[in-house]
Amino acid sequence: MAGHQRYLRYIIFALICLILLFFISSSSSVPSAQWPSYKPDGANEAETSPQSPKEGQEQPKPTTTPSDNKKLPPATAPGDRMNATFVTLARNSDIWEIAKSIRHVEDRFNRKFNYDWVFLNDDDFDDEFKKVTSALVSGKTKYGKIPKEHWSFPDFIDQDRAAKVREEMKEKKIIYGDSISYRHMCRYESGFFFRHPLMLDYEWYWRVEPSIELYCDIGYDTFKFMSENNKKYSFVLSLYEYVETIPTLWDAVKNFTATYPQHVAEGNSMKFLSDDDGKTYNHCHFWSNFEIGNLNWLRSEAYIDYFNSLDKAGGFFYERWGDAPVHSIAAALMLKKEELHFFNDIAYYHVPFTHCPTGEQYRLEHKCHCNPKDNFDWNGYSCTSRFFETNGMTKPEGYEQEQ
Ligand SMILES: Nc1nc2c(ncn2[C@@H]2O[C@H](COP(=O)(O)OP(=O)(O)OP(=O)(O)O)[C@@H](O)[C@H]2O)c(=O)[nH]1
Numbered sequence: 001m002a003g004h005q006r007y008l009r010y011i012i013f014a015l016i017c018l019i020l021l022f023f024i025s026s027s028s029s030v031p032s033a034q035w036p037s038y039k040p041d042g043a044n045e046a047e048t049s050p051q052s053p054k055e056g057q058e059q060p061k062p063t064t065t066p067s068d069n070k071k072l073p074p075a076t077a078p079g080d081r082m083n084a085t086f087v088t089l090a091r092n093s094d095i096w097e098i099a100k101s102i103r104h105v106e107d108r109f110n111r112k113f114n115y116d117w118v119f120l121n122d123d124d125f126d127d128e129f130k131k132v133t134s135a136l137v138s139g140k141t142k143y144g145k146i147p148k149e150h151w152s153f154p155d156f157i158d159q160d161r162a163a164k165v166r167e168e169m170k171e172k173k174i175i176y177g178d179s180i181s182y183r184h185m186c187r188y189e190s191g192f193f194f195r196h197p198l199m200l201d202y203e204w205y206w207r208v209e210p211s212i213e214l215y216c217d218i219g220y221d222t223f224k225f226m227s228e229n230n231k232k233y234s235f236v237l238s239l240y241e242y243v244e245t246i247p248t249l250w251d252a253v254k255n256f257t258a259t260y261p262q263h264v265a266e267g268n269s270m271k272f273l274s275d276d277d278g279k280t281y282n283h284c285h286f287w288s289n290f291e292i293g294n295l296n297w298l299r300s301e302a303y304i305d306y307f308n309s310l311d312k313a314g315g316f317f318y319e320r321w322g323d324a325p326v327h328s329i330a331a332a333l334m335l336k337k338e339e340l341h342f343f344n345d346i347a348y349y350h351v352p353f354t355h356c357p358t359g360e361q362y363r364l365e366h367k368c369h370c371n372p373k374d375n376f377d378w379n380g381y382s383c384t385s386r387f388f389e390t391n392g393m394t395k396p397e398g399y400e401q402e403q
Pocket residue numbers: 088089090091094120121122123181182185208209210289351
């Protein structure tokens with residue numbers, strides 16, 4: 001019996017040891033970090049965020065960006081807006097190239113002003129084009145189809161003659177020389193875009209093409225600038241037109257000015273267009289893939305008479321007149337020279353030319369990312385020097401180094 005009791009004591013002792021061992025091993029597997037740490041001041045601060053600063057205590061300097069405490073400017077510029085819109089002529093296939101352009105325009109300017117954007121096409125815009133562009137534009141977007149009669153051969157055009165010209169231009173390898181659609185595009189931009197029903201709501205436009213770039217911040221309302229300074233038409237790049245595309249354009253212009261002398265402005269910019277007081281055209285023009293301008297001027301009787309007169313001459317189809325010389329000649333002859341504006345501060349690229357503002361201080365202050373060596377303004381093929389001379393303007397400091 002005594003032996004039996006001893007065995008029972010051994011078993012109970014062994015059980016107690018096992019239970020103790022179990023508790024010791026299971027408690028050491030609990031991660032120590034889960035237990036509240038010992039705080040000598042007794043405060044229960046383990047529950048607050050380790051980042052929250054203590055009052056009166058200097059905060060550690062951040063070692064990564066942002067490196068300074070400057071606040072970002074307000075997202076949207078305060079104040080009223082002009083009756084203005086961006087306008088783009090495009091095909092559905094231009095979607096990703098126009099997306100890039102929009103991104104540049106929004107980042108550098110329109111995110112602060114939220115102006116509308118009108119898209120025009122000779123076909124219906126598809127859903128993808130609308131979805132992507134409306135997501136990128138900060139203002140309202142509108143999509144318009146061009147009426148057939150504004151994108152087709154007028155009945156006074158001899159189709160055989162036009163076809164023969166296209167063949168000849170193809171042989172001569174003139175750029176877009178054999179293209180019908182390019183001719184419709186040039187004629188549409190010359191005489192119709194500003195009359196599209198969607199454009200009738202607006203007074204000012206800024207034309208944007210696919211694949212353009214903007215290189216500097218534009219911190220003010222360019223439309224307001226145009227209005228307050230009595231400007232009607234503006235440019236950033238100017239150059240000489242291919243002679244082969246406009247052999248008889250100047251004759252048609254002279255025919256117009258002889259028929260409608262009342263539409264020619266006093267104090268115009270003839271000196272920009274001609275070196276012999278109007279006898280011949282020097283082929284200088286403002287590059288119209290960028291334009292900020294006044295739609296009411298384009299819709300005026302003077303401009304419509306001008307367009308109709310050129311259209312009847314047939315050069316949009318019998319030659320390959322571009323909307324750039326057509327707009328430029330109109331602006332230079334039918335506006336006072338003070339109504340034209342050169343936007344030195346809008347840094348711009350459309351293949352193959354760059355306008356990068358002359359003046360390092362400006363470029364630094366406006367976060368420009370263009371290489372000043374690429375600036376075309378003072379190159380021999382640019383007409384911008386001639387514009388400065390026509391207007392008695394002093395060229396910006398440092399222009400000699402960019403020639
Ligand atoms: N809807 C439509 N838009 C066109 C057509 N052809 C050109 N465009 C647009 O008209 C504008 C001028 O055409 P571009 O092809 O850029 O002509 P360009 O600037 O002389 O030549 P690039 O050096 O090719 O840019 C652009 O906004 C084009 O998207 C067309 O057939 N249909």
